[in-house]
Amino acid sequence: MAEQLPALILLAPLFGALLVGLAGPRDRRVCFPVVLGALAVSLCSAVGVLVRVLAGGPVDYFVGGWSEPLGIGIQLRVDTLNGLVLVVIAVVFVLVGVFSIRRAGEENTEKSPQYYTLFLLLAVGVFGMTVTGDAFNLYVLVEVSSLTGYALIAMGSSPRGTVAAFNYVVMGTIGASFYLLGVGYLYMATGALNMAQIHEIVATTGAGGSRTVLVAFILILAGLWTKMAFFPLHGWLPNAYGYCPSTSSSVLAPLVTKVYIYVMIRVMLGVFGAEWIFEHVGWTNIVVWLATVAILAGSLLALAQTEVRKMLCYLIVAEVGYMVGGAWLANRWGMAGAVYHIVADALMTLCLFLAVNIIVKRTGRLRMDAFDGLFRKMPLTMAGFAVGALAMIGIPPTAGFFSKWYLLRGGIESGHFEYVAALLLSSLVNAVLFFRLFERAFFGGNPAGGHHPDRTAAESGPTQQGWVGDSTLLGGEARASTLGPLLAAAALVVAVGLLNGPIVSAILRYFENMPVLGAP
Amino acid sequence: MKKFALVAVIVTGSLLLYAVGDFPAFGDAKSPANAGVEGGFSVSRYYITETAADTAVPNIVTAVLADYRGYDTFFETTVIFIAGLAIFAILRVANPGAPDRRDRPSSDSGVEGDHNRVIIGMTCRLLIPVIQLFALYVVAHGHHSPGGGFQGGVMLGASFILIAIASDLDTALRRFSERRYLALGCVGILIYGGFGLLCQLLDRHFLDYGVLHKLMGVTPVMARSHSMLGVEIGVAFTVTSVMFAIYANLSTRGELRSGL
Amino acid sequence: MDFLRTSVIPHFNYWIYVILMMIGLWAMIGKNNLIKKLIGMSIFQTAIILFYVSIGVKTGADIPIPAHHAHHDEAAAGAGAREEEDKLDPDAFANPLPHVLMLTAIVVGVATLGVALAISQSIHKDFGTLEEDEILEKIKASTHDG
Structure with a gap:
């Protein structure tokens, strides 16, 4: 049984999706337990695999039993890095699954079974991308997750969301096609599709010096950068995530870009090899500069937004810059910081999106004024939001602080001070952004002169403008099914922060046999 | 935008051409892709020489598709299913104003219902069974000749689309209702995944068909061959229903009323 | 001329593919009509x-379906019979792997297009409307009104 775990991670949601697809239209009540059950199985399997990996090294799984000779079948491979990423993905899916209990039904009244099927299939795609060890299989799973993503964004969203979904389809297809071309070039030069095999050929034979492999690398990188919304290629992201249904954005925003970053790291280390990239090609400076520009541009664009959800979307663009830059610093702290930041950022983005989606739903407003006086009206929601925001800014003991710490250390040790400066500046911008919201939430929206300390929440709360009337809908906290995941995500942000020591040392152990990343 | 597009296109094109000069000559049997890097192992050669012994399937493409790289194909089928589901999710609108299909007078019984379409109707009546029969042949004969679940499935789907074009969508939907094609899409993947799951239950890896010989009463090699036919049938189910679903939704803007 | 003989002719197919890909990419990014963009997408995918x-x-090679009638009967009789047989000459059959990969890519292309x-x-x-600039104008107008 333990041997089947790597496959079980993605097969559970797949069969869950089929079950929902078959039984859901007949009886809606089936959907939710199946979704949660399937995701729980995934989570347990992911944790199980990670435990096995930490105890006994990487776990391989050969689909179809084609293990000898290597490369004829498709290999799944779980090591420390993707074991960690798998667990985080599973956690995010479970939390968003709980969040969507009633939400999905409200947003897609007719189509909630289809929504849940697509939701589970998105999980399949994302898990599959993380776990696969085959370059072409990665393409297929990229398409599984992309197509579900297009559908989740386009279904039941506003006209603007539909237009954004179309742009996403076009950009996403360009990205995936570039990746596919890159794999073709690699296949042409090496005759292999298995990642480990390609790595060996690139590292040991003359193929590594050929123009074909170089162009393959550029194509794959360009494709993945498009998919992860790395700055000049980010155009599709803000509108797509900003205008789609809240349950969709809650799962897409925290996960999709991060998974592509993991894929980029996997391709860098597992397909081309750190030595080939940092010594043979050696574009570290260019890419770190690109990342610096991405961080600054993302932060500044976020500052210019008036709608909260779009502001968060631009922050994602900045965060992508953090991680790409960290991975390209060519030292182990930067790389470890990037991987740790994948974990941290997934959780804090989840936190922020859940909170903002609750708030937007409750207040019916997309702009900053939705936050007016919220600390009194929805203290728990705002507490969750605050934890996510503090993590974004980088205040201890949240995970955001430690990930920035490792990234900064990597930047300083490798002498990329432009990257360090950009990181600090972007933290400052985040602080400005979020404290603007906090200010509104504390003092705003009170027509009678704001912050009188003697006015208690009980007095002023329900009498605010727009809050009078239907108190069951508007007044007070959100319901438990949406609040629970938010608070759990907030707790995890802090927990991951406190556990940064063991997590990062496990990640660093992974880089031990890569001398090019610096001696331990 | 145009200028940016032009720059992007030229940069990409010249990048690709930059590598083309480095490519092995067209049709070279000794290129790394066809024969592996010098002295190394070649996956493609392995497939050509060993497929017959491993799987007893003469068509190497089918063997690689459904067995060696069956995991890819499994998700490829899933992608098709997702497309069908996505189009449903994006376009389908309930039309409460429309009368229930079953209540409508069934004057247009059968394909040739409309008097003005006698010729078209009769032609389709003759043609559709042949198309479907040929589609089944293509599915079943994928081991021995070009073909398989995708190709056969597309043909089967086309035969239903032909009904819809020749008479109207209602006629086609009466034979292949929405509920049925949505379910059949799931069932197709369930068949494919079921084969994989069965292997797991017998304590092997996913899609390791060889172990199914215990259930089939043949040699492990033949069990692989038979299982491939099984998964191809699953693929054909999904492809058939999704092709028709795409047509039905796109041609009526998701209303599933009358259509073209 | 020399360039043509040494670089273009031996890689004729690859040159065509690059040109097709450029056409497709141009349509995807540069065209204003959404359907034209999708046509570009199809061209792009076909180029790949x-x-x-x-x-x-492989020059002179056969389709990757070795003479099957003889083999099939033996396979039915039992797989053991194959052991003594001579292995096939790999150079005599076209490489099956790219075909398999492209079957997958075709299907993915169809799904995306749908x-x-x-x-x-x-x-x-x-x-x-399906003209991008008109759509953007309408969006702009609606955000200014509301």
């Missing part, structure tokens, strides 16, 4: 298919 299939070509068409139909429902 041409590229992959070109990789697998979803993209559905989205563009839904856009047409909302905006009444």
